[in-house]
Amino acid sequence: MNAPFGNPDGEAASVRYVTDVPYIAGFTAELAPELLDLVATLNGFAAPERKDGFAWCELGCGPGMAPIIFAATHPEGVFHGIDVMPDHITRGKAVAAKAGLDNLTFHAMDFAKATELDLPQFDYIVAHGVYAWIDETAAASLRRFIERHLKPGGLVYVSYNSMPGWASDGPFQHLLYALAEGGAGDSIARLAGAATLAEGLRKAGAAALAASPTAVQFTEEREKRPEAYFAHEYLCPAWRPRYVDEVRREMAEIGLTPVGSATLRDNFDSFVLRAKAREALEAIDDPDQRELARDYFMFQRFRRDVFGLSPRAIDDDERRERLFDTTFALMRPASLVEYKMVTEAGDLAFDNPVSRGLVAKLSDGPRRLRDCLEPGADAQDLVANALSLCCANQLRPVAGRAVPVDRLNAVLLEALDAKNETTFRVMPHGTALRFDGQILVALRDGKPLPDTVAPWVEFLQRLG
Amino acid sequence: MSQSKTQKPSTPDSLTKAGKGAGIALSESELDKVAGGKAKTADKAFAAMDGYIRG
Numbered sequence: 001m002n003a004p005f006g007n008p009d010g011e012a013a014s015v016r017y018v019t020d021v022p023y024i025a026g027f028t029a030e031l032a033p034e035l036l037d038l039v040a041t042l043n044g045f046a047a048p049e050r051k052d053g054f055a056w057c058e059l060g061c062g063p064g065m066a067p068i069i070f071a072a073t074h075p076e077g078v079f080h081g082i083d084v085m086p087d088h089i090t091r092g093k094a095v096a097a098k099a100g101l102d103n104l105t106f107h108a109m110d111f112a113k114a115t116e117l118d119l120p121q122f123d124y125i126v127a128h129g130v131y132a133w134i135d136e137t138a139a140a141s142l143r144r145f146i147e148r149h150l151k152p153g154g155l156v157y158v159s160y161n162s163m164p165g166w167a168s169d170g171p172f173q174h175l176l177y178a179l180a181e182g183g184a185g186d187s188i189a190r191l192a193g194a195a196t197l198a199e200g201l202r203k204a205g206a207a208a209l210a211a212s213p214t215a216v217q218f219t220e221e222r223e224k225r226p227e228a229y230f231a232h233e234y235l236c237p238a239w240r241p242r243y244v245d246e247v248r249r250e251m252a253e254i255g256l257t258p259v260g261s262a263t264l265r266d267n268f269d270s271f272v273l274r275a276k277a278r279e280a281l282e283a284i285d286d287p288d289q290r291e292l293a294r295d296y297f298m299f300q301r302f303r304r305d306v307f308g309l310s311p312r313a314i315d316d317d318e319r320r321e322r323l324f325d326t327t328f329a330l331m332r333p334a335s336l337v338e339y340k341m342v343t344e345a346g347d348l349a350f351d352n353p354v355s356r357g358l359v360a361k362l363s364d365g366p367r368r369l370r371d372c373l374e375p376g377a378d379a380q381d382l383v384a385n386a387l388s389l390c391c392a393n394q395l396r397p398v399a400g401r402a403v404p405v406d407r408l409n410a411v412l413l414e415a416l417d418a419k420n421e422t423t424f425r426v427m428p429h430g431t432a433l434r435f436d437g438q439i440l441v442a443l444r445d446g447k448p449l450p451d452t453v454a455p456w457v458e459f460l461q462r463l464g
Numbered sequence: 465m466s467q468s469k470t471q472k473p474s475t476p477d478s479l480t481k482a483g484k485g486a487g488i489a490l491s492e493s494e495l496d497k498v499a500g501g502k503a504k505t506a507d508k509a510f511a512a513m514d515g516y517i518r519g
Contacts (some may be wrong), residue, residue: 042479043476269477271480319479323479346490347490348490349488378486384479
């Protein structure tokens with residue numbers, strides 16, 4: 001068995017992760033080139049030019065689900081996945097080989113070693129969640145990797161646990177970490193033991209745990225989610241949520257400019273801030289200070305920051321043209337689309353003929369936004385409603401052409417075992433949706449399915 | 465609104481202004497339900513976890 005913490009390659013002791021249990025194979029849609037392009041466009045920056053191909057890299061890719069899916073659906077791109085756990089890379093390589101992907105390379109090494117690799121200059125470098133799970137040495141290596149391997153005009157995605165959202169739960173995380181030390185078994189077993197102890201303390205009246213929203217619901221919520229996630233989140237020695245101004249300062253040191261948020265709704269003050277909050281923030285001129293203060297209104301707990309290296313500013317006309325050239329896809333059957341969403345500021349509603357008309361058009365398949373504009377219709381209304389639907393994850397920006405995905409979908413279903421209740425269905429335009437694996441197996445095998453899933457079956461048969 | 469080629473465009477919020485009949489409306493009256501209270505704060509906390517798990 002691996003030591004619970006450590007670098008499997010025997011690197012510096014300060015580079016520490018939970019390494020004795022593999023992480024979950026998740027797919028993060030926000031890592032898609034098209035979504036990062038949209039973030040740049042919304043915020044007035046030119047996305048990377050991709051006419052002649054592009055290069056994309058994930059730092060801390062886990063078992064590699066995102067690079068596998070994006071490599072399969074973007075044959076014009078070159079993809080790299082880097083992770084310190086050999087087990088992750090072995091799993092990723094196996095899936096990539098079965099799916100016949102020759103534009104994806106995995107590397108089992110830490111960020112310091114990866115920085116020295118001979119790699120292409122990347123248009124996109126993404127790191128999902130790892131920045132708050134690694135120590136200062138590894139974070140510096142991550143930044144050095146970006147500094148060395150990002151192309152001018154390229155985009156960087158860095159997501160991380162953030163403050164002040166974690167403020168009241170920090171003591172709970174520390175307690176679990178401390179109680180798990182010296183426990184028996186692997187990290188999952190030790191976390192379970194620590195959680196049982198902590199729950200006993202909470203029930204006995206530990207005031208600091210009563211003040212922790214996560215502690216209060218931990219037992220119930222833990223049962224709904226993969227054990228490996230909790231082991232990696234709560235037993236990570238270097239765990240530390242970051243403030244946005246701190247991260248921006250660190251990224252500025254390597255020449256990066258803040259571009260926007262891959263949590264699309266966070267780009268819109270009018271969606272996530274109340275009027276009084278917007279008014280109060282007008283008193284702060286410095287953009288980094290304002291963003292920090294904004295997080296206090298939003299009680300921001302997880303940020304998905306997008307940065308750029310010398311991104312080119314675009315004007316309103318170019319921004320509009322780029323939006324109309326963006327292809328959007330429905331992420332659920334039209335009959336199940338919700339025309340509202342709850343945000344940090346309240347209830348946002350966009351149930352109107354324009355949004356419903358757009359959904360109806362996209363129910364036939366992904367289209368460029370300009371191809372959804374009816375003669376005589378108001379273009380601004382269409383843009384506004386398309387973006388609202390995107391923020392609610394009813395639509396996603398996707399690749400402008402479809403590619404065959406049957407082989408990869410078959411491989412993912414073959415890999416499904418009793419422990420994996422859900423899996424991903426890769427869509428031909430470059431994204432994926434999470435599904436109950438047994439439903440997909442039944443669909444593949446032509447077995448009967450309950451009527452309740454009929455809209456999804458029809459959706460997948462037509463668009464997937 | 466059109467600007468010169470050398471200027472940055474207006475804020476993202478300018479893109480979500482829609483006309484009558486196509487509007488997008490924020491109701492702040494439900495704020496307490498979404499941000500206040502321990503239970504709802506926990507909802508947000510676990511939703512953030514799903515950012516790690518489900519993407």
